[in-house]
Amino acid sequence: MTQQLLIATRESRLALWQAEHVQALLAERLKLDVGLLGMTTRGDQILDRALSKVGGKGLFVKELETALEEGRAHLAVHSLKDVPMDLPEGFALVSILEREDPRDAFVSNRYANLAELPQGAVVGTSSLRRVVQLKNLRPDLRIEPLRGNLDTRLRKLDEGGYDAIVLAAAGLKRLGLAERIRSLFAVDEMIPCAGQGALGLEVRADAATLSQQLAGLMHEPTWLATQAERAVSRALGGSCSMPLAAHAVWEGGELQLAAALGHPEHHDKPLLKTLGRGQPRNEAEARALGERVAQALREQGASAYLAAA
């Protein structure tokens, strides 16, 4: 065995679970001996402001990239939905693992689902994507900000600050918290974020041998679906202050890509929604499907919404 491979990871419980999951896969399937390098990122430290206001999702990945750059670690494991649409020069996303449950979960100590919430109930989420879709389903709800890692958000619910909160099912399941899920939103009523539930492996673009090894973990259907989803976001400007949802599902040999865009400030403005279909066989075709869906949103008025961001 030569030098041990190191995974750079954030130290939240979810990030550590994900890094350990990849560590085990690499040992099992590729017989690689891999260790972890834990680190705290700016995104983890800033808990009081909406992420979209302080630099966006890139905050969670930047420090990890610096560790790769300096050779302190060799790969980074990300929740794909936290990875910016275009990586900085010198880095590459070389493998996308099979997706966990991509749905959003309704979590509450008193109510079984969204329909049961009384008029004017308080729902916690800081995701603009969730805000605009909740407002569309239930205009009467009061939506309050909710930041922090999964354990923090659940604690804030338990302390009584909210009637319900909305979280990604994948994170809850990974942390053994599935019993907190009261119901799951169907993907067509609360369309997930591009990449939700999938993990992406990032390396330095010049790490050719490692890239090739990691490509062995690639899950093709998830890769094509998430490429299509991310292309919608990229085509519309890719910023995380954008209330955009994009989720693709394979139905037989067909990929069905649903997307929705809300107004970034006036959350009661109509939600723009569209569905595109295709049979992408490679990355270029998957991206083309995403671009067609973005164009359909533009034809419904997306540009005017985005100009307000």
Ligand SMILES: NCc1[nH]cc(CCC(=O)O)c1CC(=O)O
């Ligand atoms: N935005 C933070 C984040 N990044 C990834 C997950 C969950 C796991 C996933 O979707 O892959 C979460 C929590 C959430 O949105 O509730």
